[in-house]
Structures are given as structure tokens and as C-alpha cells.
Amino acid sequence: MSTLLTYISVNNGKIKRSSLEVLSRCTQEANKLGFKSAALIIDENATQYSSQLGSYGLTKVYTVEGPSFKNHLNTPVLKALSAVMNRVKPKVMAFASTEGSKDILGALAANQGIPALPDMSEFEVTDTGVKGKRPVMAAKIISNVEAEGDSVIISVRSGSYDLINLPSEPEVESVEVDVGEDETKSILKEIITASGDRVDLSEADVVVAAGRGVKDEEGQNLISELARLLNAGIGASRALTESGAYDPSLQIGQTGKVVSPQLYIAVGISGAIQHVAGITNSKVIVAINKDPDAPIFDIADYGIVGDLYKVLPPFIEELKKIKGE
Amino acid sequence: MDEKFDCIIVGAGVAGLAAAMTLARNNIKFLLIEKGEFAGAKNVSGGVIWGQDLAKLVPEYWKDEEAGWDRFINHRRLTFIDEESAFSLDFKSRHFNEPPYSGVIVLRSKFDRWLANKVEDAIAESEYSMDSFIATNILVEEILMEGDKAVGIRTGDEKFYADNVIIAEGVNNLLTRQAGLQDKYVPADHILTGVKEIIRYERSVLEDRFQLNGLSGMSNEFVGYATRGVEGGGFLYTNRDTISIGLVLGLKDLRDKELKPYDILNDFKAHPVIKDTIRGGEVVEYSAHVVSSGDKRGIPEKLYKGGLLVCGEAANLLMNAGKAIQGMDYAMRSGILAAETIIEAKSKNDFSITQMKKYQGNLNNSYIMKDINNFQDAVQLLHNPVMYQKVPSLINHFGRNFFTIKNEPTKKSREMMGESVKAHSSYWELIKLGLKGARSL
Amino acid sequence: MKFYVCIKQVPDVSAPLQIKDGQLIQDNDRMILNAYDASAVEEALVLTEKHGGEVEVVLIGPEKASETIRKALAMGAHRGTHILITEKQKIDSAVYARILASYFSDKEYDFIACGKQAQDTDSGLTGSMLAEHLKIPYVTNAVGLDYENHHLTVKRQGDIGQEMIELPAPGVVTCSNDMNEPRIPSLKGIMQSKRKEVNTLTPDELGMKMEDVEIKTRILGFEEKPGRKPGKKLEGDPDKIARKTAHLLDEEAGVL
């Protein structure tokens, strides 16, 4: 029986919600077509996470463990992935679209000689492969795409599918992968992380994003205060990650991250298409901008035309009242 | 590489491209510099080339499959509007249907780019295929002078030298002023501002609505309430699957009346008559640009110096006498004339001021200065408040009475006209206007 | 050192576009150098200016894409290779990567740089596919590069932070536009570019018969994105509209 295999990414000791979204979709597709849904975890302590996968209707969890997988480095992961794929021969190998999966998708496809469809917003498994939709032209439009093959690799944008709850007791199978000399040509020397306890942007329910309009520390303090109050992830436009005001990993958009929160608040952001490319999956968009013609207002559900330095203080104050703080 | 050119042209608008084409065809080694990312990137215009110089530059351009033009005009309309009505003069004729057309509608970003490619082709065929260039995304900051003679240009810290410089920089003529050919101060009443939107339709909808056939097109000019009483007028041109709709407005009058061009354009589009004409489309582009008034007093006295010529709208060469704006025609012809002056200068190896002066002589003998001189009164008439405020109201008042049937004794039309005149103007004003008009047109 | 940079010509995504019968129509057919590739060219130029060497750009595309090669040459790249395909061939990243791989198969080089993705499709596959075909190590999404001793030190933007990775030559690196501001060609650069060597060849000459190439992913058509429409726009006294929005978020949108 064919298998739809989902790669589970783990970050900071936590399974990423976006992988679970993909897993949920794969299980639904598998159930519809009479296939098996399975998951794959590649991590230093992969088995430790398998118990968290009990509610996704899985038949099997594959794990690959070892010290080589402590941090993300493409060669060992690639070796592990191809070993598992050779073994399982999945009809679909699905990833959540993250920097980690983007790093290996192409190489894996070339290695396996099979097609890849990256960054999909919808997909379905067909007799001949996979078809679905992906945003293109800086996410201005959707292209309908199709890949043909006994096995197809895909990655899926965060926020594209809801989580399911389908209890099951998957069998856990550990796959041995040798990471030899060949796989360690490139060496990871150091990871520079910005302050640790931050909310992961691509998973956050609320995102507050700062743009060039946030000019100084006073502005940044307002952003932090608003984010704290809403328990939000802080993001930024390229203007501010480039200037160094915010950490580069907080960039949202075509180059940066795609977010899919319930509430997205853009403060002093003009709404260039490359920024908007990363936020259109948000449920509600609020924009604060002093220029009434700023393009961000074309997509905002609530647009506040005004100076952020005058708007944010009363906005925060009122939110505090509502939240009973 | 010998970096001295025979000629450096500043600006790849219509004027600069026409000059470049003429030089390339005559084996002159030149450099054409444009500040936009590509030729046409920065150019806005309502878009009708009326005259036939285009056919000189690109013979049989209409046969080019990827032509840079949109439609040829076989249907013209002049509309007077007041707050609620429109009264049009409408002319359509089969005899406009054959090339060479007497009016083609263009979208500048497409047209300029196409023409630039034609110039590239001409360069490739010339003796200087490796030595003549079109360079884009480069801003010329200074005309280099030696004494009273231009010898090259500067961009950033790069300098390039030539026997001659042609300034074709368009209406924002900073370099022309820097060279001392125009006063730093140009009164605001010699400057207008143009605002334009491009609205897209299904092609079949557009063709049905405006009665187009194949590549035929319509041009419509508007006088009157289009501008909410501000000096100026409106236009509507049909492109392949879009229309260009816009206004040209007096800067001084705008300032005095404290109105914003965009608001006036929105009102124009919401006018009951216009609204029906343009309904259902999708606005895909908005742009604004300064444009000369066509007033002769705005033209610099001298358009040359040693080693230097000024052409196109940089020299404020433009005609706006009501029935059409002619800026691109003048740009093209003056560009050609400037290039011809260089070709002659090169053959004699004489770039002195006396040689350069011939350009102005040729310009004076061309239709450009003849028309500008002959139609000055019409230009000024057009900028007379009576013309853009009272006359349209009067005509529409008459129109409403004339076309309304009330089942009561109908007045003679002369009587109706009298009432309209009384309501909106005085006989005296009209007589003055009539006399002026008769003299000027 | 010898640096190759793979560059792609892409449509300008900021230009207006429309979809008719599932086809994508661009209002102006203006094509540009992929922004991520421009950053790759810039970085290769900076490194070779510092450590000596040569930058060659390689582009697969139809004839008119040669203007994009000129652009890279005007920036300062030393030479170009144009692998000609016809406009009609609907090629995916996998095929581009294979053509590139066959081009590089007999070349000597230290590094090949690609963009991290093409601006129009955001696929981001070609670079790592190419590395896998050539069996050499790679790093994607580079935001900073340093060269020493036949190694690149690559600063890569990962999911949680930046990873510093040592990449030995020969290797492939894919570049983010966050690593630099690509230079705008100078007038001299533009003039020199006309005289630089561009080598034109076909996939056929590389031993690839395009007719026989199997393309495994296909675009079936395009459609509008389920639109976001502008919602409420509040103007006026900042204090009032700020407080009002807070309540709207609570009571109307229900997202607090």
C-alpha cells in the first residue's frame, strides 16, 4: 500500500505546528484514497517526539537519530532522507515550507530523480502524482500546478490546513543512517540566535510588525509593548531588518518568512508586494500608516490613517482596558 | 577605447530617440543617456502622435508586428461639459483608415522602449556598432563647459566628452537652465500639470463601447466642467485594451483655487456623462507629470550654444490650442532637426556657435515655430476663463433646452440661444471671444 | 578564484498583470535580472575584487534574455555564457539544473553562486539540484560570504537564527538579497559590457536533446488569488480612531 510520508520539523525542542498541518492534510488524503499516512522525524533525539504524534491518524513513525542531527546541516539530513525514501518509497514526501526544508528540497529531488513542488498553498494526491496550487509573482496570483511521478516531493506553506484530531497508535521504526566523512565536507561552525524565548513568527497567533515608519527606540518600545500585551510575535519589514533595527530572522515577506496569524498588525509599513507576499494568509490585517494612499490599506481589514506615535499609545491603553489589564 | 563621442544626447524621450535614430542612420558616433531604468520608464503622456514624422524615423512602422503603438485615430470628438451635461462635436471618417495614419495613440513606456530598440537596430547597422551606446539608469548631473562651449557631461564622478551635446531632457529642464539658456524662474502660469489614469477593459467591451474596429481608435478632448473651473482640459484616448483618461490643469489656477489634481480627476470620472462612458473598468495605473502650456513666452530665446542644442519639451516646444496637445510631434521634429545640424557640423568639423545657430533657423522655418507663432492667440484664448468656464455652460444650457420637448409652445432656437447666453455670459464677452477666435484659428 | 554565477531573466513582478482564460498576461513584457541573482553577482564581484579572479555569468534563456547578461557584465562580471532555448519551451527548475550541470561538468571552478530563488516563481530548487548533480557541497540562503583559503564562510539565514557554515571549494552557494545592495552599473561599465565576450551555445551542444527531455512538473494555468478587499479605513482624531479600532477588533473581528 502506498504511503504519504510527512517530514516533522523540530525547532527548539518543539514540533513545528506547520508540519502538523501538513501531516493532517496527508492523513486526510491517505484516508480518502486508502493509503497509509506516516511521519518522519530526523533529530538528535527523534524518538522523544514520536509520542506527540498520537492524534494524527498515523500508522507509522520513522525516526532517524544521532548527534549529526543536533543542528540543521543539509548533507546529513539529505542522506537520512534518501535512506528513508529508498526504504519506504512514499507516493508523496511532504514538508512544511521552512528554511530547513527549502535547504534540501531541490537536492533531494535531484538525488531521487523525482519532481518537487515547493511552497504549495493547496495540494491533492492524484493517480499520476500531485496537483495543487502555489502562489507566484510575489504571491500576487496563483498557479495551478501538477507533478507526475510514482513519488513526488512537496512543501506546503504554513497556515494552509487545519489540524485534525484522529487518535491512533503508530508503530515507531528507527532507521539507522551512517553519517560518514562524505557528509561532513561542509561544517557548521556556529549558530547565531537572537534572544531565545521569542514567539516563533511562522506559528504565532498574533504578529505585530514594524516598518520604516518606526523610526527610533520610542517606536520600538511601543511595538514591544503592543506585542507583549497581545502575546504576539514581533516581525519587521525588510527596511528595518536591513537597517539592523530588528534581527534578520524577523523579516516577513518574499525573502523572509510567511506568517499566518489570526491577527496581523502592520505598523509604519507601506505594503510593498514583496512584504505583502508573506502576510496574505493572515485572518485579520490591521494597518497603521500616516499615508492614506499607502498600498497596505488595499488589503487591510482595519486601516488606521495616522501617525503611529499618536495612534499606538491610546490603542495600547484601550487594549489594556479590554484585556482587563 | 576612444571615449570621445561626436555627440552625447541627454534623455531618451521622443526627442532624444528621434535625434539618436537620425544620428545612427548617418554614421555618427553618439551616446544616448537616460535616467530611467529603460527608455519610457519615466514618461507619462496622454498619448497621440498626430503628425507623420514617425514614418520618417521608422518607415512603415505600422507593418511592425510588435509595434510600439496602440491604435490609429479615425474618430475624433470634442466635448463641452457643464455640471450635468455634455455637448459634443463628433467626427469620424473612413479616409483616416489607411496608413500613413494621421494620429496614432501610444502608451509611452511601451512606445519609447520599442523606439529605443529600433535605435539599437540602427546602431548595430552603423559603422559605430560597437562605439555608439544607449545607456539607461544613468542621471546626467552636469553639462561640462569649456568657456562658453559645451564639451561633455558628468554623471557621478564620471565625465564623458563629445563635440556636441543635445539636451532632450523634457519639461523639467534643469540642465537647460544650468547651461544658462533659460531663466531659473519660469512663472507658474506657463506650467500645467497633467494627471492620467489607465483603465482596463475586456478588449471586446472596449471595442463595442467606443465603436472601434480592428486597430482603429478614438480621441476625445473635453472643455469645461471637466476641470471644475480650473484652467485646462481633459482627454480620453482608447488604447488596445485600456483607455487613457486625464486632465491637464494650470498650476497657478490650481494653487489659487486650492484644489488637488487627483480630486478633480475623480470628480471628472464621476461626472454623470463620463461615468457611463468609463464604467466597469479597472484602474491599473495612475501618473502625474508637468507639461508646458504652449505659451510662446515659455520658450527660451536661444536654443543653442557652442557645442550645445536643446530640443523637445526641454525647450518648451509644445502646442496646446484646444483641438489637441502636440508635444511628441514637436519633440520628434526638433530632435531630427538638431541631429541634422550635428551631421552637417560633423561634415564640416565645425561645432561653433555659428554652426549651432542654424538649428534655430531651421526650427523657425519648420512647421513647429510657424504653428507656435500663428496659433499663439488661440493658445491664450484657451487659457481664458470665458473659454473653459462660461462657453461650456452656455453650450450645454442651450443643448438642454434644444433637446428637451416639453409639450408647450416650443421656442425658436435663436431665442433659446439668447437665454443661454444671458444665463452664462454676456453678448459682449462672446463677441470679444468670437473676434479673438476668428483671428487666432 | 573562478566564480560562476547562474542568472535568470524574470518578469518584473511589480508590473501590472492580468489573467485571461487561465493565461498570465503582463502589461509590459519587461524582463529584469532576478534580484537574488543580482545579489549573487555583486557578492562574487566583491570577493574577486578582494581575492583576485574572475566572474562568469551563465544564463539559460531565449535570445532576448541576452540583455540580462549585458546587465551583469555592466555591473562588472568578466564574461558571459548564454545557453539558448526557445521562448516556448516550458522548462522547470529541474531541467534548468540539468542543463547547468551539463555545462559545468567539464569546467574548473571554485564556486558557483545562484540566487536563492527566482523572483517570479519562488521555487528555490535549482541551486541545490545543481549541487547534487555535480556532487559537491552547497549552502542555501546565504546572507553573508567570506573567502579564505579555498573555503567560503557562509552566513546562512536558518529558521531560528543564522548559521555560520564553512564550505570548501568547489561548492554551490545560493544567495539572498539580504546580503548586499547590488551595484548599479556605471556608464563606463555599460560601455565596457558591449565589448565583453559572450559565448552562446545550445543544450544540444551540451549533449542534451531538448525534445527528449522529460518535464515532470507542469503549470496548468493561472488564477486570481481569492481577493482580500480593503476593509474599514478610519481617519481623523488619532486617539478616537485608535480606541475605536481596539473595540472593533474585540467586538467585530473577535480576534482578541
Ligand SMILES: Cc1cc2nc3c(=O)[nH]c(=O)nc-3n(C[C@H](O)[C@H](O)[C@H](O)COP(=O)(O)OP(=O)(O)OC[C@H]3O[C@@H](n4cnc5c(N)ncnc54)[C@H](O)[C@@H]3O)c2cc1C
Ligand atoms: C526581491 C525582493 C524581495 C524582497 N523581500 C522582502 C521581504 O521579504 N520583506 C519585506 O518587508 N520587504 C521585502 N522587499 C523590500 C520591499 O520591496 C520594500 O522595500 C520594503 O518592504 C519596504 O519596507 P517598509 O514598508 O517598512 O518601508 P517603506 O516602504 O519606506 O514604508 C514606510 C511606511 O511608513 C509610513 N510612515 C512613516 N512614518 C510614519 C509614522 N510616523 N506613522 C505612521 N506611518 C508612518 C510611511 O507612510 C510609509 O508608508 C523585497 C524587495 C525585493 C526586490
Ligand SMILES: Cc1cc2nc3c(=O)[nH]c(=O)nc-3n(C[C@H](O)[C@H](O)[C@H](O)COP(=O)(O)OP(=O)(O)OC[C@H]3O[C@@H](n4cnc5c(N)ncnc54)[C@H](O)[C@@H]3O)c2cc1C
Ligand atoms: C498628461 C499628459 C498628456 C499629454 N498628451 C500628449 C498627447 O496626446 N500628444 C502629444 O503629442 N503630447 C502630449 N503630451 C506632451 C508630451 O508628453 C511631451 O511634450 C513629450 O513627451 C516631450 O518629449 P521630450 O522627448 O522632449 O521629453 P520627455 O518625453 O519628457 O523625455 C525626456 C527624457 O529625458 C530623461 N531625462 C531628463 N533629465 C535627464 C538627465 N538629467 N539625465 C538623463 N536623462 C534625463 C527623462 O527621464 C525622459 O525620459 C502630454 C503630456 C502630459 C503630461
Ligand SMILES: Nc1ncnc2c1ncn2[C@@H]1O[C@H](COP(=O)(O)O)[C@@H](O)[C@H]1O
Ligand atoms: N534559466 C536559468 N538560467 C540560469 N540560472 C538559472 C535559471 N533558472 C534558475 N537559475 C538559477 O537558480 C536560482 C533559483 O531558481 P529557481 O529554482 O527557479 O527558483 C536562480 O536564482 C538562478 O541563480
